[in-house]
Amino acid sequence: MASTITISDYTTTYHLASSVGDPTPGGAATSASTTPYAIEHGWTLQAAPGQALFAGATLLAVTYERVTERVPILVAGSSADNLAENLRNLRRMLNVGVTARPCVLSITPNGATGAVTFDVYRADVQEERIGDGESPTFRGTTVRAVVTWVRSAFGGRAASGETLLNAADLYNRGSGTPDNVEAYSAGGGDLIYEGSPLNLQIDLQAPTWSAPGVVYLASIYSRLNSTTGSGAKTTSSTSGGTATLADWDVSAALTRPALKGRVLVLAECTSNAEFRVSIYGQVLLNLIWQSAWFQTVADGPQRKGVYDLGWIDLSAIRPDPGAGSAPAFNMRLDYRSTDGSSSTVTLDSTQFVLYYDWATIHPDDYNIWSGRRLICSQFPEQTGRPCLPWTSSVGLTLNAADDLVEPIAWRGTLPRYYSGASLLLTWSGAGLYDAAGRAVVTATHAPLYRTLRGAG
Amino acid sequence: MIDFPLELGFDLTERGAAGVPTTTRVRAPLRRGLQEVEWSISDQAGFESARITRLCNVEEGVAALRDWLGRGLVITGPEGNRLWEGYLDAVEVEIGGQTRSRSLATVANTIAVAYEAGGASLTYYASDADSIARWGYLFKRFSFDNTTTANVVQKAARLLAERATPRTERRDAAASGAPAAGGGARVSLTFRGWYGTLDRYYYGNNTTTDKETTEQVQDILAAHTSTVGAFLSSDQSQIAASGYSTSQYVPSDGTHREAIESRLAWGSSSYAPLAWGVYERRRFHVAVSAQADPATIHYRRTVGDGRIRSATGAWVPWWEVRPNRMLETRELHDPQPGDAIDGAGRSYIARTTFRASRSGYQLDLEGANGESLAKMLARGASYGA
Numbered sequence: 001m002a003s004t005i006t007i008s009d010y011t012t013t014y015h016l017a018s019s020v021g022d023p024t025p026g027g028a029a030t031s032a033s034t035t036p037y038a039i040e041h042g043w044t045l046q047a048a049p050g051q052a053l054f055a056g057a058t059l060l061a062v063t064y065e066r067v068t069e070r071v072p073i074l075v076a077g078s079s080a081d082n083l084a085e086n087l088r089n090l091r092r093m094l095n096v097g098v099t100a101r102p103c104v105l106s107i108t109p110n111g112a113t114g115a116v117t118f119d120v121y122r123a124d125v126q127e128e129r130i131g132d133g134e135s136p137t138f139r140g141t142t143v144r145a146v147v148t149w150v151r152s153a154f155g156g157r158a159a160s161g162e163t164l165l166n167a168a169d170l171y172n173r174g175s176g177t178p179d180n181v182e183a184y185s186a187g188g189g190d191l192i193y194e195g196s197p198l199n200l201q202i203d204l205q206a207p208t209w210s211a212p213g214v215v216y217l218a219s220i221y222s223r224l225n226s227t228t229g230s231g232a233k234t235t236s237s238t239s240g241g242t243a244t245l246a247d248w249d250v251s252a253a254l255t256r257p258a259l260k261g262r263v264l265v266l267a268e269c270t271s272n273a274e275f276r277v278s279i280y281g282q283v284l285l286n287l288i289w290q291s292a293w294f295q296t297v298a299d300g301p302q303r304k305g306v307y308d309l310g311w312i313d314l315s316a317i318r319p320d321p322g323a324g325s326a327p328a329f330n331m332r333l334d335y336r337s338t339d340g341s342s343s344t345v346t347l348d349s350t351q352f353v354l355y356y357d358w359a360t361i362h363p364d365d366y367n368i369w370s371g372r373r374l375i376c377s378q379f380p381e382q383t384g385r386p387c388l389p390w391t392s393s394v395g396l397t398l399n400a401a402d403d404l405v406e407p408i409a410w411r412g413t414l415p416r417y418y419s420g421a422s423l424l425l426t427w428s429g430a431g432l433y434d435a436a437g438r439a440v441v442t443a444t445h446a447p448l449y450r451t452l453r454g455a456g
Numbered sequence: 457m458i459d460f461p462l463e464l465g466f467d468l469t470e471r472g473a474a475g476v477p478t479t480t481r482v483r484a485p486l487r488r489g490l491q492e493v494e495w496s497i498s499d500q501a502g503f504e505s506a507r508i509t510r511l512c513n514v515e516e517g518v519a520a521l522r523d524w525l526g527r528g529l530v531i532t533g534p535e536g537n538r539l540w541e542g543y544l545d546a547v548e549v550e551i552g553g554q555t556r557s558r559s560l561a562t563v564a565n566t567i568a569v570a571y572e573a574g575g576a577s578l579t580y581y582a583s584d585a586d587s588i589a590r591w592g593y594l595f596k597r598f599s600f601d602n603t604t605t606a607n608v609v610q611k612a613a614r615l616l617a618e619r620a621t622p623r624t625e626r627r628d629a630a631a632s633g634a635p636a637a638g639g640g641a642r643v644s645l646t647f648r649g650w651y652g653t654l655d656r657y658y659y660g661n662n663t664t665t666d667k668e669t670t671e672q673v674q675d676i677l678a679a680h681t682s683t684v685g686a687f688l689s690s691d692q693s694q695i696a697a698s699g700y701s702t703s704q705y706v707p708s709d710g711t712h713r714e715a716i717e718s719r720l721a722w723g724s725s726s727y728a729p730l731a732w733g734v735y736e737r738r739r740f741h742v743a744v745s746a747q748a749d750p751a752t753i754h755y756r757r758t759v760g761d762g763r764i765r766s767a768t769g770a771w772v773p774w775w776e777v778r779p780n781r782m783l784e785t786r787e788l789h790d791p792q793p794g795d796a797i798d799g800a801g802r803s804y805i806a807r808t809t810f811r812a813s814r815s816g817y818q819l820d821l822e823g824a825n826g827e828s829l830a831k832m833l834a835r836g837a838s839y840g841a
Binding site: 051053058060061063064065260286287288289310311312313314315358359360391392407409410411412413 | 459460461462463465467481483485487488532533534535536537763768769770771772814816817
């Protein structure tokens with residue numbers, strides 16, 4: 001089987017690799033056996049170079065720009081007019097993206113299983129004579145041309161991504177089966193260790209979705225749920241007291257410096273109570289991190305819910321002397337009265353999360369409740385279109401009839417796929433917290449390829 | 457894989473009647489075509505100024521120039537926390553070598569004209585109700601030498617006619633050779649922190665009895681809201697008591713900002729300087745300056761390492777670094793106790809300026825004596841031309 005290289009404007013497809021070796025003068029470009037085009041066999045697809053940002057020896061981010069590459073191609077015409085027509089058709093097709101969707105470049109090497117598709121944004125085509133042959137400007141009918149196109153940094157699959165979560169049940173609780181975490185199936189592509197695009201479809205179920213105050217979405221490495229230290233903590237002291245929480249094993253962060261930490265607290269307070277979480281080194285009890293003082297949201301009585309106390313940088317952790325090689329955090333809940341009268345913090349549970357990406361949606365402004373579908377889209381899934389990341393991700397809510405309700409916005413970074421990661425979904429509702437709150441989630445992933453796809 | 461190396465969120469909201477911020481979101485693809493983002497935060501304004509530069513099509517550029525002034529902005533970071541808040545003060549659009557700009561800084565719809573007539577010092581006030589209803593109060597002061605009241609009335613009316621709406625400034629470049637094929641625009645959006653709204657109206661107080669300075673600040677903020685509108689939050693829980701009392705008298709030819717700063721300049725009852733500004737959710741903050749306790753270190757650096765770390769060693773991303781903090785560079789620290797506030801080893805951060813572009817990040821830290829252009833611009837001028 002010959003290699004297949006095509007370009008398409010979603011209506012017409014031209015073959016740029018001839019199945020018979022040489023281009024066919026006067027042939028139809030819509031068939032590989034008769035195409036007048038033939039990319040020279042020495043051409044090799046160019047991988048997009050990544051630009052790395054460092055702080056000292058720490059890699060902070062990698063970005064990729066579009067690729068500009070030169071592609072030598074033979075163009076054959078049955079006459080001077082036919083040659084000009086073939087060159088014109090090539091230029092038109094490759095530049096359709098100036099006003100419409102980009103031209104789609106699809107490549108399947110000889111013997112490979114899958115096609116990899118790219119967006120071509122624009123191109124220049126310059127013809128030249130072959131060796132000592134006739135110049136096309138004078139009389140030549142078969143020429144060598146150089147196509148210089150600007151295409152997407154990555155290639156992808158066409159039309160749809162791969163399903164990593166298929167209508168998975170998630171409950172708004174840190175324990176039990178199911179709970180608020182679901183592991184992704186293994187995904188493909190070149191970027192599984194860098195983070196690659198996910199589309200999330202979150203169907204909100206009865207009985208307890210009623211305009212939640214905040215929705216948390218994350219791609220996580222691990223989540224520890226603990227009830228250590230739970231119960232009512234009452235004090236009238238403005239200095240307050242301290243309760244010991246579970247130790248948190250963060251040894252994974254030693255080998256995965258990109259991981260960050262997060263603490264979620266399920267609690268409620270009286271209106272004059274505050275709490276915060278403090279993190280200490282396990283043996284030396286030195287303070288590593290401390291959240292701000294927090295009050296639960298007033299919704300008489302103070303609303304019980306899941307509260308995010310903020311992100312924790314783990315890059316400075318190292319094994320405590322005497323604690324062996326596995327560092328762990330000693331976690332404490334501090335609580336106090338704001339006015340010197342009796343106050344109570346009732347702690348239900350704490351979740352300690354090691355994560356890659358974290359996003360929050362504040363749907364107080366939006367209509368999110370039972371029967372709605374929440375969409376977070378990082379790439380298109382449309383017939384024939386490469387599954388490549390949007391410039392800006394898209395979020396929206398749909399009603400039960402799949403009609404658009406409104407777009408939504410989020411803060412932070414929408415979850416991406418990482419090898420071995422899981423999705424965490426949790427929320428705080430407008431009413432009292434309900435552990436039976438449920439959502440059904442489907443996640444599709446866009447494998448991205450620097451050059452070839454093969455069977456991946 | 458993104459082509460901008462920082463995952464930022466931009467929440468743009470509509471300008472309400474009289475310029476007051478609303479919660480109505482505006483769908484604007486500010487991330488698309490993003491070239492550069494920059495903001496500054498200072499210890500005497502809070503969120504001070506910000507600028508977003510992006511490429512877009514001509515229609516978007518024209519719409520921004522025409523409709524966007526006064527809109528609110530919240531910038532959030534990759535972890536979802538708020539990094540900067542303010543409102544759009546100026547728009548500049550470049551299309552094919554032609555530049556157009558509009559700014560609220562050029563608007564004067566409430567003016568005070570000080571003049572001398574018949575040997576007396578007088579002040580004449582005039583305003584444009586239509587402009588106020590649209591943009592909110594934008595106050596400017598003018599002064600004239602010996603003249604008549606009739607002349608001042610005439611002059612004030614003419615100034616209002618000229619200045620009551622944002623003027624479009626033009627800058628065109630023409631040169632030989634064929635112009636590049638157009639189609640796109642380069643838009644620069646300049647934002648001011650909400651602290652800048654404290655310059656929008658004049659304030660005075662004839663009461664001469666003493667009152668704690670931070671309580672006076674609370675009164676001035678309440679008066680600002682009552683007169684100008686709810687630009688700032690009514691939550692005053694972040695205003696720490698100064699403990700120092702002084703006369704409440706404020707001459708009536710100044711703005712709310714000038715009145716507030718004159719109170720806070722007295723410092724605390726422990727003779728410590730104060731730091732203040734408008735921060736998250738438009739709340740006004742007052743606290744004792746970190747300069748009062750230079751031995752308490754908030755940030756640490758190591759020579760040759762561009763990262764900033766907290767006192768406990770955690771990395772503080774450059775986009776989260778705040779002013780009113782003490783910064784220590786360990787290797788440069790004088791081992792002798794009792795160092796000066798600003799020694800080789802430690803320094804006070806009065807202003808931070810963060811910049812992100814496609815080529816990376818940059819963070820500038822200024823001490824208390826740095827008077828940058830950004831600081832002067834962010835103060836705004838309540839004096840007319």
